[in-house]
Amino acid sequence: xxxxxxxxxxxxxxxxxxxxxxxxxxxxxxxxxxxxxxxxxxxxxxxxxxxxxxxxxxxxxxxxxxxxxxxxxxxxxxxxxxxxxxxxxxxxxxxxxxxxxxxxxxxxxxxxxxxxxxxxxxxxxxxxxxxxxxxxxxxxxxxxxxxxxxxxxxxxxxxxxxxxxxxxxxxxxxxxxxxxxxxxxxxxxxxxxxxxxxxxxxxxxxxxxxxxxxxxxxxxxxxxxxxxxxxxxxxxxxxxxxxxxxxxxxxxxxxxxxxxxxxxxxxxxxxxxxxxxxxxxxxxxxxxxxxxxxxxxxxxxxxxxxxxxxxxxxxxxxxxxxxxxxxxxxxxxxxxxxxxxxxxxxxxxxxxxxxxxxxxxxxxxxxxxxxxxxxxxxxxxxxxxxxxxxxxxxxxxx
Ligand SMILES: *Cc1c(COP(=O)(O)O)cnc(C)c1O
Numbered sequence: 001x002x003x004x005x006x007x008x009x010x011x012x013x014x015x016x017x018x019x020x021x022x023x024x025x026x027x028x029x030x031x032x033x034x035x036x037x038x039x040x041x042x043x044x045x046x047x048x049x050x051x052x053x054x055x056x057x058x059x060x061x062x063x064x065x066x067x068x069x070x071x072x073x074x075x076x077x078x079x080x081x082x083x084x085x086x087x088x089x090x091x092x093x094x095x096x097x098x099x100x101x102x103x104x105x106x107x108x109x110x111x112x113x114x115x116x117x118x119x120x121x122x123x124x125x126x127x128x129x130x131x132x133x134x135x136x137x138x139x140x141x142x143x144x145x146x147x148x149x150x151x152x153x154x155x156x157x158x159x160x161x162x163x164x165x166x167x168x169x170x171x172x173x174x175x176x177x178x179x180x181x182x183x184x185x186x187x188x189x190x191x192x193x194x195x196x197x198x199x200x201x202x203x204x205x206x207x208x209x210x211x212x213x214x215x216x217x218x219x220x221x222x223x224x225x226x227x228x229x230x231x232x233x234x235x236x237x238x239x240x241x242x243x244x245x246x247x248x249x250x251x252x253x254x255x256x257x258x259x260x261x262x263x264x265x266x267x268x269x270x271x272x273x274x275x276x277x278x279x280x281x282x283x284x285x286x287x288x289x290x291x292x293x294x295x296x297x298x299x300x301x302x303x304x305x306x307x308x309x310x311x312x313x314x315x316x317x318x319x320x321x322x323x324x325x326x327x328x329x330x331x332x333x334x335x336x337x338x339x340x341x342x343x344x345x346x347x348x349x350x351x352x353x354x355x356x357x358x359x360x361x362x363x364x365x366x367x368x369x370x371x372x373x374x375x376x377x378x379x380x381x382x383x384x385x386x387x388x389x390x391x392x393x394x395x396x397x398x
Contacts, residue, residue: 011205014252077149102154104151148175149180176222208360308352
């Protein structure tokens with residue numbers, strides 16, 4: 001049996017997206033060309049823009065198509081170091097960014113880079129469930145803060161933040177608000193009007209659309225500066241010939257989210273509950289990471305002290321089960337997850353954690369299979385780790 005429980009890393013294309021892309025494959029016109037080939041491509045891009053905008057309650061001229069969620073996040077943070085004439089004097093005078101310790105690496109590394117270029121960056125702590133402290137945000141917000149960037153849902157532990165409340169505080173202090181909503185859009189209702197955010201990031205491949213395409217919402221009237229320069233595409237907001245097929249695929253993926261999201265949410269809650277209960281009943285000495293309720297329906301992060309996450313991943317892979325340790329971006333390094341560490345988990349528990357992320361194709365049969373394989377996998381790994389003493393001194397296996 002093959003089980004793909006790594007939907008937070010990426011998702012398979014929705015069959016309807018595949019159909020759309022296959023049909024559009026012959027269409028190669030450059031949307032900037034004025035002849036019929038170009039006009040056809042342009043019409044498809046603009047139609048996609050309307051559908052993506054509508055999905056998040058935005059106006060179509062507030063959507064900028066970009067090359068990835070990472071690019072959208074880089075774009076927003078980099079507004080601070082833009083030095084062209086288009087750049088916003090307001091942001092220049094407010095030279096501080098506030099973000100969190102649990103953001104995706106594309107936010108954290110960009111922030112770190114900006115910190116070396118004269119921008120002041122402050123990092124919000126999170127509690128044991130991964131929620132930021134609103135009073136800490138309140139105390140950090142002063143007249144120097146230009147932008148606050150807080151992710152809507154965390155990719156590793158699934159914890160969701162109260163973006164509407166955060167945005168209200170941020171606006172009261174005259175700063176702009178960005179949220180990386182890559183893991184939230186298409187899973188929970190997202191309405192930019194209700195949240196009030198100024199910038200919001202979407203990625204295609206996390207919602208059964210194509211890789212290499214994303215959308216950035218930029219509220220009308222908000223200062224903006226392109227990150228990729230050199231062309232008039234996207235009304236001068238993102239240069240480079242449009243990824244026409246990717247954009248059409250993203251819009252089709254969004255259409256399908258509209259139809260499937262609510263039922264899927266309920267279904268995933270049931271599957272996750274079964275998985276959680278099964279793990280609890282069958283395996284000793286475990287810890288669930290993330291918020292018990294304010295969390296993505298399909299995301300379950302669990303620690304097995306005495307068993308290394310990498311070992312669990314590889315053994316499960318041999319049985320046809322795909323999961324991840326922390327974040328895909330962090331695998332390849334043996335550093336414990338920055339997200340788990342931020343929630344106060346010690347390094348050993350962080351090393352022994354895996355993320356199971358379910359999606360639209362996940363079934364109860366797959367959950368049962370994982371519940372069959374996982375207990376003996378953990379037992380086997382723990383047995384190899386001679387230093388593992390249940391509930392006591394946990395030395396990691398090597
Ligand atoms: C995947 C992910 C990104 C990056 O999106 P890409 O399109 O892969 O660049 C950013 N933020 C979060 C929370 C993600 O899960």
